[in-house]
Amino acid sequence: MDSLEAAQAEALLRPYIGVRERDLLRGDATGDGVFIAEGEVVVRVLVQRGRFAVRSLLLEARRVEPLRDVIDALPESVPVYVVPQSVMDGIVGFAIHRGILALGSRGVPLTPSELLGGQAEGKPELLVGLVGLANHDNVGSIFRSAAAFGVRGVLLDDTSCDPLYRKAIRVSVGGALVVPFARSESATAMLDAIEAHGWEPIALTPRGEETFGNLGKACSRRVLLMGTEGEGLPDHVLTRARRVRIDMEPTLDSLNVAVATGIAIYEATQGMRAHARR
Template sequence: MGSLMHLIPVTDPADPRLAAYTSIREKDLTSGHGGRFIVEGKVTLETLLTRSRFAVESLFLAESRLAPLADLLAKVPADVPVYTAPQDIMDQVAGFPMHRGVLACGLKGDIPLPGEFISEDKPRSGPLLLLSDISNHDNTGACFRNAAAFGAGGLLLDERCCDPLYRKAIRVSSGASLFLPYAHGGTGLDMVNAVLNAGYTVWAMTPRAEAQPMQSLPVPDKLAILLGAEGPGLPDALIAAAEPVRIPMSAGFDSINVATAGAIALAHVFGEKQG
């Protein structure tokens, strides 16, 4: 448990070393200079320490969590500070009751644009999941979780999507946004064109009646599944650039949650490939 030798007790909620953890409900660290992100809970901390592609800057733990987490803390790099405080101090820093008593701060680093991501000379197994204008953190996190469950090779997000490293998105993703490769930025059309130019077929998921039923189509070897915002759905330009595909539903009902639609499409493709 080498990391326990580097425990740093904190007794003042205004300690400047804990600035990244202050009032985390109200702020998003990911967009600032030298962007950081916060993970919360044992599951995501374990992912951050064992599977993540991101560097760890620090940990902040309630004193009561040290003993139960001893085996996991042994995986903390020796140069990473582990701040610890009584539960009431931790609650004051975070701005709300931290029932799990487990926080960590990671370093975002450089996230590629979709065009850069797709041009990387790396073999990618599984379909790509493309997200356009998904601004809800729960939906974004769920899309990452679904992508991990059904073998996606990566995710591309346009500039109108929220950051998948936002604290709530990470939690909803069950830590998948920490290890699944992804790109973020640029317009939706730029994203789609980059994928098309790389030889992918793009299925634009839409409830439009003229779209082909998903089950009637062969699954291409290189497939990208495109999802748009709930409500407005995908804009005409993106649908026109891709192949419109729909999930058959009961008469009189044509709308499901965007993450659910992505899960159905990914599960269908996963099943076809397994078969």
């Protein structure tokens, strides 16, 4: 662990400075190929899963002991900056109650083809494809559910938000650091890739001709396509997919998109879990 001198601080801690203001200004991505993870649970996932390289940790002094095992698991080359709470708040621009931040490297993004290719022989698998999901809470929550149910990965169109945005990672409780994802340049390109790799696109829509319960377990490789709550999936996506609805009361409302995705993932992976137990 380094003991910080004032002269070093500004340069070393630059990626952490004004985290919140940057969030507000840019609305997406921390840029520069890095992302910020916050809180003990999320930073544990980041370090222990090892999917992304850790560049540094920034800890409030009393957070060091509870994280001792995590710190010991880091390569020696990764600096751990320890500061008083007041200094931390000053650096990041707001009160970080959890006092634990990490800077991760995004690395080289996966391509949709990499995510869709190379399937294990005969094993049923599920991907989720997001179209137009711009809300970090919803995308974070979807990654959390995807992790909980063993979804193989998430495809994003160009208008969906960044899963490595600080709040999305936090809401995902680390799911965004675990479940692989890849971005397509458009929803059309996403569908092209899905078809080219022989996966079955399943569109969740209130206008679906069949209910989820009737979907059956025949196809072993499915992509569950989700659109926004208001507009839903665009017609040009719906026409290229099998359209399925969640059976609910006809009188009121739709579901929150993160809840609907959770239900759909749960339904679609039940067959997979049954298969795995066989």
